Amino acid sequence: MKKRFYVTTPIYYVNDIPHIGHAYTTIAADILSRYNRLQGKEVFFLTGTDEHGQKVEKAAAEKGRNPKEHADIMVDNFRNLWKRLNISNDAFIRTTDDAHIKTVQGLLQMLWDRGEIEKREYAGWYCTPDERFWTEKDLVEGNCPDCGRPVDQIHEENYFFLMSKYQSDLIKYIDDNPNYILPETRKNEVLGFLRNNVLGDLCISRPKSRLSWGIPLPFDENFVTYVWFDALVNYYSATKYLAPQQSDSSQQSALSSQEETFNFQLSTFNSYSWWPATHHIIGKDILTTHAVYWSTMLTALNLPLPKNIFAHGWWTVHGKKMSKSLGNMVDPNAMVEKYGVDALRYFLFREVPFGLDGDFSEQALINRINTDLANDLGNLVSRFIAMAEKYFGGEIDIGRIDAGASSELEEQCAYAHMNVHRKEYWSHLHFSLMLENIWDIIGETNNYIARKEPWKLAKENIDYLKIVMFNIWNALRITALSLYPFMPDTAGKIWRQLGLKSLVDEAKQYSPEIFEWDWKPSYEIKVSKAEHLFPRIETKEAKNKRRKAQNPSDTPRP
Numbered sequence: 001m002k003k004r005f006y007v008t009t010p011i012y013y014v015n016d017i018p019h020i021g022h023a024y025t026t027i028a029a030d031i032l033s034r035y036n037r038l039q040g041k042e043v044f045f046l047t048g049t050d051e052h053g054q055k056v057e058k059a060a061a062e063k064g065r066n067p068k069e070h071a072d073i074m075v076d077n078f079r080n081l082w083k084r085l086n087i088s089n090d091a092f093i094r095t096t097d098d099a100h101i102k103t104v105q106g107l108l109q110m111l112w113d114r115g116e117i118e119k120r121e122y123a124g125w126y127c128t129p130d131e132r133f134w135t136e137k138d139l140v141e142g143n144c145p146d147c148g149r150p151v152d153q154i155h156e157e158n159y160f161f162l163m164s165k166y167q168s169d170l171i172k173y174i175d176d177n178p179n180y181i182l183p184e185t186r187k188n189e190v191l192g193f194l195r196n197n198v199l200g201d202l203c204i205s206r207p208k209s210r211l212s213w214g215i216p217l218p219f220d221e222n223f224v225t226y227v228w229f230d231a232l233v234n235y236y237s238a239t240k241y242l243a244p245q246q247s248d249s250s251q252q253s254a255l256s257s258q259e260e261t262f263n264f265q266l267s268t269f270n271s272y273s274w275w276p277a278t279h280h281i282i283g284k285d286i287l288t289t290h291a292v293y294w295s296t297m298l299t300a301l302n303l304p305l306p307k308n309i310f311a312h313g314w315w316t317v318h319g320k321k322m323s324k325s326l327g328n329m330v331d332p333n334a335m336v337e338k339y340g341v342d343a344l345r346y347f348l349f350r351e352v353p354f355g356l357d358g359d360f361s362e363q364a365l366i367n368r369i370n371t372d373l374a375n376d377l378g379n380l381v382s383r384f385i386a387m388a389e390k391y392f393g394g395e396i397d398i399g400r401i402d403a404g405a406s407s408e409l410e411e412q413c414a415y416a417h418m419n420v421h422r423k424e425y426w427s428h429l430h431f432s433l434m435l436e437n438i439w440d441i442i443g444e445t446n447n448y449i450a451r452k453e454p455w456k457l458a459k460e461n462i463d464y465l466k467i468v469m470f471n472i473w474n475a476l477r478i479t480a481l482s483l484y485p486f487m488p489d490t491a492g493k494i495w496r497q498l499g500l501k502s503l504v505d506e507a508k509q510y511s512p513e514i515f516e517w518d519w520k521p522s523y524e525i526k527v528s529k530a531e532h533l534f535p536r537i538e539t540k541e542a543k544n545k546r547r548k549a550q551n552p553s554d555t556p557r558p
């Protein structure tokens, strides 16, 4: 059976339109999915939308819509953006899906039956925008410690998940599984929090009188579920009705016993084996809900914990949090329109190591396009194609690998190539390091051309030039394959310009040998010219400067 790889993004609130932060997490999951598919694994990549709760109810009311109508309209903003960003998700979950609602209710009932949930009188401070209760000592100057907004005092009866009893189990689990929470700094944050605080129980209900837009508790119709309990369960419920089906009979029997345990409708439940997830990719803002709430919920349900929760850093603009009120939200659609999808995908993952915070600036994006993409990569590809056409009418002699002659560039690229596939880089999501290594291969190939001077070989040693051209072709082939998870369109374009068929089909058919230097296609190769992959971008300022230098009397254009 193929190895399985299950990756998720957070499910995003439909109260607002997506911005660059949402795009960031989703592209990260896409990179992982594409890489693992190329490695021959069976991949399930899940994203979706979080549609219940106060935020959505309020946003819908402001637009004069009912919450479901509002969600139905807003969900397309996400779906369309994912298409535009070339996101290869296998499924899209909505928390208003019937099957999801049934799963949430089934799990709540199970916890209730097992005595993991209790009803209690509760008095506390409630932050309405964050939908969270706080104790008096949590408050910062009387305000919500998370968002700084005012809180309301609330007295009511509610249902509590007895989370506190899992505190020491969770500490032990995190200690025993060093990759459970990554990066390490985030793991230490969670451990510090768990070691220095007494974990409370989690209020998992809201009275219907205060919030109606939620999943009703199956054991008390006067209450709905706390939006986070509903939302976190998506990762599990999707494996039951959205993941690829299992045909294996041993799986079927495991599933029937699961079905019995769950005592709720599981119409197409034959995908138990997709759980646990390999990676939950999230932003650092929702680390506690995942590392603490979700982990303890799963423990109480006797379900395995995910293999990894990765909390990445935060994008700011001019050092400030993006917000509607500041009007500084970066719209990914506008960035794609202006710079192209692959330039954006590349920039986000090259500019800042995944895990750290970063400041988004269009100038930094333009710099990356002009140096890394136009100069280093784009020029290399077009120079090579032009030489191949000029010297050999586009033909590359792939039969000519000669160990001695070909090993030079291969050796120079070997270390970088190994790093691009280094297991630890992929398990720790070191995307920027992988891209640096791909650019090492590109740099080595550019140096190789400068050293070998093909224009001289064309006159002096045409046979040797054939070998040199093959080596460059091969280094570009490896570059295209390595770039594929990050920049799928560009990788495909390079692959085709190199005279190869479909990158994805060939990778599927020949993985893992296709990643090796020695792999060769079984057909003749003729390269083909195409437009430059990344034309340089000249900013208005640079254009004016250039004009001024050319003609000092020229006045700058607006």
Ligand code: ME8
Residues within 6 Å of the ligand: 009, 010, 011, 012, 013, 020, 021, 022, 024, 025, 050, 231, 232, 234, 281, 282, 283, 284, 285, 286, 313, 314, 315, 316, 322
């Ligand atoms: O929290 N920089 O949804 P949400 C980087 N529905 N990433 C950012 C970002 C930024 N400035 N802003 C947002 C929710 N993100 C819940 C999740 S999951 C069971 C429920 C990304 O729409 C980042 O991944 O507020 C963050 O965790 C997520 O969007 C929050 O999305």
